[in-house]
Amino acid sequence: MTTITVPTRERSQMVEITDEVRRVVAESGITHGQVVVYVPHTTAAVTINEAYDPDVARDLLYKLTKEIPQSDGYHHAEGNSDAHLKASLFGSNQTILIDHGSLVLGRWQGIFFCEFDGPRQRNCFIAVTSFA
Amino acid sequence: MTTITVPTRERSQMVEITDEVRRVVAESGITHGQVVVYVPHTTAAVTINEAYDPDVARDLLYKLTKEIPQSDGYHHAEGNSDAHLKASLFGSNQTILIDHGSLVLGRWQGIFFCEFDGPRQRNCFIAVTSFA
Amino acid sequence: MTTITVPTRERSQMVEITDEVRRVVAESGITHGQVVVYVPHTTAAVTINEAYDPDVARDLLYKLTKEIPQSDGYHHAEGNSDAHLKASLFGSNQTILIDHGSLVLGRWQGIFFCEFDGPRQRNCFIAVTSFA
Numbered sequence: 324m325t326t327i328t329v330p331t332r333e334r335s336q337m338v339e340i341t342d343e344v345r346r347v348v349a350e351s352g353i354t355h356g357q358v359v360v361y362v363p364h365t366t367a368a369v370t371i372n373e374a375y376d377p378d379v380a381r382d383l384l385y386k387l388t389k390e391i392p393q394s395d396g397y398h399h400a401e402g403n404s405d406a407h408l409k410a411s412l413f414g415s416n417q418t419i420l421i422d423h424g425s426l427v428l429g430r431w432q433g434i435f436f437c438e439f440d441g442p443r444q445r446n447c448f449i450a451v452t453s454f455a
Numbered sequence: 456m457t458t459i460t461v462p463t464r465e466r467s468q469m470v471e472i473t474d475e476v477r478r479v480v481a482e483s484g485i486t487h488g489q490v491v492v493y494v495p496h497t498t499a500a501v502t503i504n505e506a507y508d509p510d511v512a513r514d515l516l517y518k519l520t521k522e523i524p525q526s527d528g529y530h531h532a533e534g535n536s537d538a539h540l541k542a543s544l545f546g547s548n549q550t551i552l553i554d555h556g557s558l559v560l561g562r563w564q565g566i567f568f569c570e571f572d573g574p575r576q577r578n579c580f581i582a583v584t585s586f587a
Numbered sequence: 588m589t590t591i592t593v594p595t596r597e598r599s600q601m602v603e604i605t606d607e608v609r610r611v612v613a614e615s616g617i618t619h620g621q622v623v624v625y626v627p628h629t630t631a632a633v634t635i636n637e638a639y640d641p642d643v644a645r646d647l648l649y650k651l652t653k654e655i656p657q658s659d660g661y662h663h664a665e666g667n668s669d670a671h672l673k674a675s676l677f678g679s680n681q682t683i684l685i686d687h688g689s690l691v692l693g694r695w696q697g698i699f700f701c702e703f704d705g706p707r708q709r710n711c712f713i714a715v716t717s718f719a
Contacts, residue, residue: 363692372539383539385530395650399640405650417547503629504674504675518659521660
């Protein structure tokens with residue numbers, strides 16, 4: 324299991340981590356298997372979406388923030404319940420396949436660490452396993 | 456890793472692929488393990504939900520479209536940011552267990568390829584592994 | 588594969604099952620691997636979120652119910668399409684890593700069975716595997 328650190332600079336931000344995941348897969352030497360990307364935070368997530376046009380990430384965060392604003396009758400005293408909800412909607416973990424030594428992503432797909440309550444210094448776990 | 460093709464006919468459509476996944480599991484001969492179903496697109500997803508009454512899939516798409524319409528102040532020039540968001544909300548991959556040679560689904564569960572920006576010709580990857 | 592039962596008492600309720608998952612991991616004796624937590628229902632889900640302040644779970648359910656009310660032009664005759672949608676949004680399965688014999692959760696993370704159409708007697712599957 325490899326830990327990478329992800330510094331974030333905005334309250335809501337999608338940080339592409341595809342290269343980091345690819346590097347861990349390459350270093351593992353595994354040719355057929357899977358990689359689990361896991362976020363150990365409760366106000367952040369990991370998702371797979373378009374990495375080509377940065378407006379896609381911008382639009383995802385714009386619409387999430389519009390529908391799930393920071394204040395909305397919440398009880399949690401830290402004032403970040405919106406971020407907790409976004410974390411569960413996008414999810415804390417993704418499983419991606421490895422085939423012939425390569426991460427199997429679609430042409431437009433990238434892996435994004437999703438910050439919903441930054442800026443913070445964040446961690447992300449990457450674990451590779453070989454298929455029997 | 457097996458690739459299946461999923462032709463879609465509507466902009467938003469849920470296509471059940473349970474039988475295809477079951478067939479890949481059966482052909483693998485694996486008795487205890489997991490199957491990962493992975494969608495390599497950024498405006499489509501895979502989810503597990505009720506396969507008995509088609510009104511459930513209709514209602515899911517109805518409500519998603521109502522809350523996340525195609526036009527909503529988005530910047531992405533392709534005009535399909537709504538589909539990108541729905542893809543991240545439902546997710547690009549699901550992990551399902553295999554026990555005694557069978558896919559472990561609840562009585563009402565089916566596996567659905569979710570099209571959010573069709574009609575298109577789509578792919579879906581299915582990878583089976585045995586548990587140690 | 589271990590099955591645990593989860594009795595729920597409300598229509599919408601998040602029941603923490605972290606201890607049950609930890610126990611299955613400990614009993615497996617596996618030191619490096621993963622655990623898949625799988626919900627075989629179509630109106631329930633599993634998510635990972637803050638387990639420290641119960642107001643977080645309260646706020647998640649509050650906002651989900653506010654945005655996705657039980658009645659909203661749905662066709663499905665059982666009257667629980669809202670629960671089906673929440674199930675797909677949170678997801679039916681989560682993959683969590685095991686490192687040095689321990690479940691790898693962030694400091695504030697817990698695993699929650701999410702009931703969206705209770706009260707009911709529910710099941711949840713837990714499957715542990717060792718990484719090669």
